[in-house]
Amino acid sequence: MSDTRNLFNRVWDNHVVRELASGQSQIFIGQHLIHEVTSPQAFQMLRDRGLKVMYPERTLATVDHIIPTEIQSRPFADGLAEEMMTAIEKNCDEFGITLLDLNDDRQGVVHIVGPELGVTQPGMTIACGDSHTSTHGAFGSIAMGIGTSQVAAVLASQTLPMSRPKVRRVEVNGELGPGVYAKDVALYIIRKLGVQGGVGYAYEFAGTVFDAMTMEERMTVCNMSIEGGARCGYINPDQTTVDYIRGRPFAPQGAAFEKAAEYWLSLASGPDAQYDDVVVYDAADIEPTVTWGINPGQSIGVSEEIGSVDSFPEQEQAGVREALTFMELEEHQPIKGLKIDVAFVGSCTNGRISDLREAARVAEGHKVADHVRALIVPGSQQVRKQAEEEGLDKIFEEAGFQWRAAGCSMCLAMNPDKLSGRELCASSSNRNFKGRQGSPTGRTLLMSPAMVAAAAIAGEVVDVREVAAPVGV
Amino acid sequence: MKKIVKVTGPGMPLLLDDIDTDRIIPARYLRCVTFDGLGDHVFKDDREQHGDHVFDRDHHQDAKVLVAGRNFGCGSSREHAPQALLRWGIEAIIAESFAEIFHGNCTALGIPCVHATPEQLKQINAAVEADPTLHLTVCLETSTVTHGDTKHDCHVHEGTRTALVSGQWDYLGELLEGEPQIRETASQLPYVTNFA
Numbered sequence: 001m002s003d004t005r006n007l008f009n010r011v012w013d014n015h016v017v018r019e020l021a022s023g024q025s026q027i028f029i030g031q032h033l034i035h036e037v038t039s040p041q042a043f044q045m046l047r048d049r050g051l052k053v054m055y056p057e058r059t060l061a062t063v064d065h066i067i068p069t070e071i072q073s074r075p076f077a078d079g080l081a082e083e084m085m086t087a088i089e090k091n092c093d094e095f096g097i098t099l100l101d102l103n104d105d106r107q108g109v110v111h112i113v114g115p116e117l118g119v120t121q122p123g124m125t126i127a128c129g130d131s132h133t134s135t136h137g138a139f140g141s142i143a144m145g146i147g148t149s150q151v152a153a154v155l156a157s158q159t160l161p162m163s164r165p166k167v168r169r170v171e172v173n174g175e176l177g178p179g180v181y182a183k184d185v186a187l188y189i190i191r192k193l194g195v196q197g198g199v200g201y202a203y204e205f206a207g208t209v210f211d212a213m214t215m216e217e218r219m220t221v222c223n224m225s226i227e228g229g230a231r232c233g234y235i236n237p238d239q240t241t242v243d244y245i246r247g248r249p250f251a252p253q254g255a256a257f258e259k260a261a262e263y264w265l266s267l268a269s270g271p272d273a274q275y276d277d278v279v280v281y282d283a284a285d286i287e288p289t290v291t292w293g294i295n296p297g298q299s300i301g302v303s304e305e306i307g308s309v310d311s312f313p314e315q316e317q318a319g320v321r322e323a324l325t326f327m328e329l330e331e332h333q334p335i336k337g338l339k340i341d342v343a344f345v346g347s348c349t350n351g352r353i354s355d356l357r358e359a360a361r362v363a364e365g366h367k368v369a370d371h372v373r374a375l376i377v378p379g380s381q382q383v384r385k386q387a388e389e390e391g392l393d394k395i396f397e398e399a400g401f402q403w404r405a406a407g408c409s410m411c412l413a414m415n416p417d418k419l420s421g422r423e424l425c426a427s428s429s430n431r432n433f434k435g436r437q438g439s440p441t442g443r444t445l446l447m448s449p450a451m452v453a454a455a456a457i458a459g460e461v462v463d464v465r466e467v468a469a470p471v472g473v
Numbered sequence: 474m475k476k477i478v479k480v481t482g483p484g485m486p487l488l489l490d491d492i493d494t495d496r497i498i499p500a501r502y503l504r505c506v507t508f509d510g511l512g513d514h515v516f517k518d519d520r521e522q523h524g525d526h527v528f529d530r531d532h533h534q535d536a537k538v539l540v541a542g543r544n545f546g547c548g549s550s551r552e553h554a555p556q557a558l559l560r561w562g563i564e565a566i567i568a569e570s571f572a573e574i575f576h577g578n579c580t581a582l583g584i585p586c587v588h589a590t591p592e593q594l595k596q597i598n599a600a601v602e603a604d605p606t607l608h609l610t611v612c613l614e615t616s617t618v619t620h621g622d623t624k625h626d627c628h629v630h631e632g633t634r635t636a637l638v639s640g641q642w643d644y645l646g647e648l649l650e651g652e653p654q655i656r657e658t659a660s661q662l663p664y665v666t667n668f669a
Contacts, residue, residue: 017654
C-alpha cells in the first residue's frame with residue numbers, strides 16, 4: 001500500500017518517544033533555538049531542580065530582541081537589557097551551550113540565523129521560545145513556538161508533551177503579478193482564513209506559487225503561519241531546499257549531504273497524501289496588501305478601500321469598530337494616500353538579504369520624504385555584511401534611510417527603536433497589535449519591504465507597482 | 474503536584490475577541506530575568522488608555538476566573554502573559570477559543586482553559602457584570618462552569634483536563650522518566666547521527 005501520510009505526519013511519527021498519561025505524545029525536539037527573552041527563567045527552573053541540559057549540542061543560542069541597533073558597546077545603556085545579556089552569557093557558559101553573541105559575526109535574529117547557518121533542516125522538529133519559530137517550516141520541518149516552561153522542558157529532556165494537530169493544505173496556484181511578494185501571499189491567506197482560522201491545524205503551503213518561491217520567500221510565508229492561528233506552517237522540501245542548504249556550515253558535508261538530500265526529498269507529501277482540510281486560492285487574486293487594523297487579518301489590497309463595519313461577519317464587527325477607532329480610520333477610506341511617520345524594514349519576517357535588495361531597488365535614486373523617519377535593520381550580521389558588499393547600505397543612506405546593526409528592533413521595540421505617541425509606521429514586520437512597536441498608542445501598517453520603501457519615499461501609502469519598475473517575482 | 478479539580482471565585486468580565494499577548498503584557502515589561510512583579514503590568518496599556526478598565530475596578534480586585542472571547546492569547550509565545558495573569562490573581566480562564574501556544578503555557582502553569590460557546594460566555598459575562606461578587610465555579614471533573622443555580626456544560630481539552638485533574642500538569646518529571654526512550658528515538662533519527 002502506498003504511504004498516504006503527508007510530510008507533517010511522517011515527521012511527527014519519526015519523533016514520537018512514547019504516549020504520556022495525559023494522552024499526549026512525548027515528542028523529541030531535534031533542534032532547540034534560544035534567545036535572551038524567554039530563556040532566563042527556564043534556566044532558573046533547571047537550577048531549582050538540579051537538572052542539566054540533556055542535549056546541549058542540539059541547542060543554539062543567539063541574542064536578538066533587546067539588542068540596540070545603534071550603540072552596541074557594553075554595558076548597554078538600558079540596565080535591564082544588560083542584565084538579560086549577562087544572564088544568557090552566564091547560562092550558556094554554565095550549561096555548555098553555543099551562544100552567538102554580539103562579538104560573533106553569526107549573531108542575528110534567531111529565525112534568520114538558523115536557516116542561514118544550515119542549522120535548520122528538513123525533517124526535523126524545531127522548537128524555540130518565540131512564536132515565529134514557524135519560519136523554519138519553510139524547510140519541511142515541524143517548527144513550533146513555545147513558552148518558557150516548555151523551554152525548560154526541552155532543555156532538560158529534549159522533548160515536549162504534544163497533541164497531534166490536524167493538517168490543512170493551503171494551495172495557491174498560478175503566478176504572482178509584478179510587485180506582489182511572499183508577504184502579500186501570507187497576508188492574503190490570513191485575511192481569507194482569519195487570525196484564528198488555523199487553530200488546531202498545521203498549514204501545508206503548496207501549489208505552483210510556493211514551488212516557484214525562493215527559500216527566503218518561503219520563510220516569510222511560514223513565518224506568518226502563527227498570525228493565522230496555525231500551530232506551524234511548512235512547505236515540502238524540493239531541489240530549491242536542497243540547493244539552499246548545500247555548503248552551509250552546520251549542514252552535512254560531502255557524502256553525508258547527498259544521503260541527507262535523498263532523505264529530505266523522501267519526506268515530502270506525495271500525490272496521494274491525505275489532509276484534514278484543503279483550501280485553494282488563485283495567485284491572480286493577490287495584490288500588494290496592507291493591514292489597516294489591529295490584527296494581521298485586517299488587511300486589504302492596496303487599491304481597495306476599507307469596508308463598512310456591516311460588511312464584516314457579525315462576530316467581527318466589534319473588533320472592526322475598535323480597530324477603526326484606534327487607527328483613526330473611517331469606513332470606505334482608501335488605504336492609499338495615508339500619510340506615514342515612520343518606515344521600518346527588518347524583522348524575522350522580512351529582514352533577509354532579498355528583502356533588503358527589493359527595498360533598495362525601490363529606494364535607489366530617491367529621497368525619503370522629509371517628515372518620515374526610516375530605518376533599515378538587517379536580520380543578521382551576515383545579512384548586513386552581504387548588503388554592504390553589494391552596496392545596498394550606500395543606496396539606503398543616500399536616500400536618507402538609517403542603516404542599523406542586526407536585531408529585532410522596531411518589530412516589538414524591546415530595544416531603543418520605538419514609535420512615539422500616535423506615530424503611524426509602514427512596517428515589514430509581522431504584527432500590527434496595539435502598542436506592538438513600543439508606543440502604547442502607536443499604529444502599524446504591515447506590508448512588504450518594497451511597499452515600505454515606496455511609502456518612505458512618497459511619505460504615504462502608495463502602490464509599489466506605480467512607483468517602481470516591476471520585476472519578475 | 475497539586476491536583477487542580479475546581480477553581481471557585483469571583484469572575485472578571487472581559488468578553489473581547491482576539492486579545493493578543495502584547496496587550497496582556499506589553500513587550501517593554503519583558504525586559505526581566507524573572508517573572509516576579511509581572512502581575513502589576515497586566516493589560517497596562519489598555520488600563521492607562523481607558524480609565525475604567527475592568528482590571529482596575531475596585532469590585533473586581535478579588536477576581537479569579539477570567540471571562541474572555543474568541544482566540545484569547547493570540548500572538549507572541551511569551552509565557553509572561555499567563556504568568557502576569559496568574560500573579561495578578563487569575564486562576565482559570567473561560568473563552569470561546571484560545572491561541573494554542575497560550576493554551577499550552579496556561580496548562581504548564583496549572584491554569585485551566587475552558588471552552589464555552591458565545592451564548593454561554595454572554596450569559597456568564599452578564600452575570601458577573603451584574604454582580605461582581607458572584608462566584609464562578611470551574612469544575613474540571615464535569616467540564617462545567619456554575620454560578621448560582623445556573624450550570625453550563627463547557628469543554629476542556631482532554632489532555633489538559635487529565636493532566637490538571639491528576640496533578641501531572643507539571644510534566645517535566647514525567648518527560649524525564651522517559652530518558653531511555655528519548656535516547657532510543659534520537660538514535661533512530663538520521664540527522665542526530667549526522668547521516669552517517
